[in-house]
Amino acid sequence: MRVSTLIKIGTIDEFQVNVGKLVEIEDHAIAVFRLAERQFNAVENRCPHKGGPLAVGIVSGDFVFCPLHDWKIDLKDGNVQAPDHGCVRKYDVTIEGEEVFITL
Amino acid sequence: MDKRKLVLVGNGMAGVNCIEHILKLKEQSYEITIFGTEPHPNYNRIQLSYVLGGSSKFEDIVLNDWDWYEKNNIHLYTGHTVTKINHENRVVHTNKGVVESYDELILATGSNPFILPIPGAHLSNVISYRDIKDCEKMIEASKTYKKAAVIGGGLLGLEAARGLLNLSMDVTVIHVMDTLMERQLDPTASKLLQAELEAQGMKFRMNAATEELIGEDRVEGLRFKDGSVLDADLVVMAVGIRPNVELAKEHGIEVNRGIVVNDYLETSVPNIYAVGECAEHRGIVYGLVAPLYEQGQVLAKRLANVETKPYEGSVLSTKLKVSGVDVFSAGEFIDQPDTKAYRFQDDFQGVYKKVLVKDETIIGAVLFGEIDEGVRLFQMIRNGAHEKELKTIFSRTNTEKESGAPQVISMADEELICGCNGVSKGTIVQAINELGLDSVESIKGCTGATRSCGGCKPLVQDLLQCTLGDKFQKVEKEPICSCTTLSRDEVVEAIRAMKLTSTKEVMNVLEWNQENGCSKCRPALNYYLGMAWPKEYEDERTSRFVNERLHANIQKDGTYSVVPRIYGGVTSPEQMRKIADVADKYEIPMVKITGGQRIDLLGVKKEDLPNVWADLDMPSGYAYAKALRTVKTCVGENFCRFGTQDSIQMGIDMEKRFERLWTPHKVKMAVSACPRNCAESGIKDIGVVGVDGGWELYVGGNGGVHLRGGDLFIKVKTREEVLEWSAAFVQYYRETAKYLERTSHWVERVGLEHIQEVLKDEGTRAELIKRMDEALESSKDPWKEAIEERSVRQMFEKVTVS
């Protein structure tokens, strides 16, 4: 049986809209994005291409563009967009009041 | 002295055009107030059909935006209808209780659409076609309903019908006569037009008089005189217009069909004038813009106390827009016993032309299918030209046309290109030559040509081509990214013209197909906006690539490199010690001398960046940015046995002058003190080479992927001139290059000679430099900013949960 835990990663105002942030929890490096006032998404901070740090990519709508070679990744499901292939692990983010949690 | 008060009733095309002329003539003479019933600034009514058909938005057809009123100190009351004129006390009253006194009063109340006095005319979904509100109603109705009937087969009715076809409605045009547009076309042309429109899917009921509109609340159909019925859930009435004269009539101003005016647009009451569709001059009420603008010019001069010829009436010409059918007519075109006609008809090409002549004088014409000659014919008709001049037109059809030479070449300088705004060929050519204009858009701004119906755009384009010759490049249209079909120039033009001020606004207004853009257009738009509005625009960090967002160069392992400024490549033991200490403190894995004469600290962790910068206490070298990179220098005259100039100081001066300036792509410079060129000035965006008694400037060099030697741009004598010319060059590059276009590509695209030609004028250089200084004014060292500002610093932090 898998037990998932909610881990607090900060308060909402610590995240800027459309600017990614790196969150390290144990051996997970997670890129957390605040896409709108109360909308958060999170994916593994490693581009499937050559490991680019997705947290510093340009955010456009629901997508992040990898800063190294411009792969386009959908933050809703972690899928790499055509013409490239692949996917990154997605993490669930929960907001309670002003606090932001990630599910591991 | 108190200013005199000028009040305009009617915020429409004719009235505001007249005000524009007054402002041009004597900007400061009046305190101006405008009242308008519609809740909008003045827009181009002629282009309503583009809004209806979906090819333009309301913003595109605005002629004078809100800013314009403000800039010209005009008090504007929109949503106010003037209901009372008291000419004894010289005041007007509005329906909302505003009272305003005047010294001079202009009535430009336009027309009202004529509504057929038949049963059912009041039903909902029966719409007239006059203003933006009507368009909105039609667009709304088309979302729910599918069957439309347009009553009226004139210009307006056909435009409405075509617009409704675009909205995917099933459209029938009902016309009482047996030919369409009988006021503008002869029967032959009418029939051709009808056939063409039928082919486009329009249906017609000719010779049909509507007797009643059927329906309860909403219209459901039409009943004709002969008893037959047509189903329709939207009815557009386009059966004519009536001058809007109620206000004048109720207040003792002489009114016939329109408000009666003399040759100076004066009404029967002192200090009250009328222009536009509401005015009647020598028994004629005009319903097209060109004559209304002519009236406005005369009135403007009158009010500005400038000598003017009287207004003596206008000859009309008409073009059908929107439908994709080329139709033109002017003057008298219905054959009479005492007229003769030149005719040409080609059923295969669908071309028909007729020119009517009376007593050897050209009096009118109808063209169908091919209307190139319209402008010239119109001119001849206005001038009452002799019929033998027709040869110059019709002989052209075969010879010149085949040779591809544009018709504008053979036009005389005084011939009109833009009929609506009365702009002649000579005026446009002069503007191109003297003001250095190079786009239709800039010509529109300066001369007004193409501003109304837009029909003369192809002629203006030809004229640009002919006048500028090789300098005019019909730039291949290349969209800035896949989110749009618009090119760089179109986007920048729109940013300036519509005063767009954020990437979001650009993407919305210009209808990006990706709502939030992509990694290509976002940085480009951010650059263009900053370039266009250096003072107002607030840089959008989120639209910048990581390097420019974090002001450091990202490495393959996610660490960053730090390159501080070392002006002109000149350092000091103290500076080197500081760099060494920082490298030790943060355990920086690699310290390297770059190819650009400075030092690179490679492998810095993101969260260390602000501290590294703080400890270095040196300005950013922008080694990561589309901005000035390095200015390389050689040792120069103070040390080198061949040196002719102080290249080191020149380099330092240039680096200090241009640092922090955002550019379309990176810009590199170098200064060598003799032609041996140790600083490699020949492959820099701007390379300076010192020679005996002066300096040579090379531009467009590139040592990267496509190696290109710089072109000799100019030779100058002094250091001040070096700075002046390079500043003008950089700014012109900033304003005209595409984002991510190095100077090497830009110089090849626009041509070295073109750049030399533009910059040769001292005034132009001064203007460019002024704009560059504006851009630099608000610039700040980004590393300092990151150290000082909490919100910026936040971006470098990471969260660690243990």
Ligand code: SRM
């Ligand atoms: C550090 C440096 C190499 C060095 O160690 O010497 C360097 C490093 C990079 N260069 Fe360069 N270039 C460096 C001098 C040059 C030069 C020589 C010069 O400037 O005198 C050239 C050729 C001259 C020119 O640009 O005209 C040069 C031509 C390029 C190009 C090709 C540009 C082109 O238009 O073709 C690129 C790619 C680009 O900009 O798109 C590039 C891009 C890069 C980038 C920024 C690649 C990137 O986007 O990540 C490299 C960063 C490496 C890193 O991990 O930090 N670098 N690069 C030099 C920095 C000079 C400085 O002090 O700022």
Ligand SMILES: Cc1cc2nc3c(=O)[nH]c(=O)nc-3n(C[C@H](O)[C@H](O)[C@H](O)COP(=O)(O)OP(=O)(O)OC[C@H]3O[C@@H](n4cnc5c(N)ncnc54)[C@H](O)[C@@H]3O)c2cc1C
């Ligand atoms: C769909 C359409 C297509 C057209 N196509 C062409 C074309 O291709 N070529 C061409 O030359 N012409 C064309 N026209 C005609 C052209 O638009 C008019 O000739 C021109 O707009 C008339 O200008 P105006 O200022 O006299 O009237 P308007 O532009 O109508 O302005 C009058 C304004 O005064 C306001 N007003 C009226 N009474 C009052 C009051 N008491 N107080 C305050 N405000 C008041 C009205 O609300 C209106 O906004 C077209 C017109 C339409 C509707």
Ligand code: SF4
């Ligand atoms: S450019 Fe000329 S003067 Fe300067 S170092 Fe080279 S050789 Fe010497």
Ligand code: FES
């Ligand atoms: S590492 Fe992400 S695109 Fe190459």
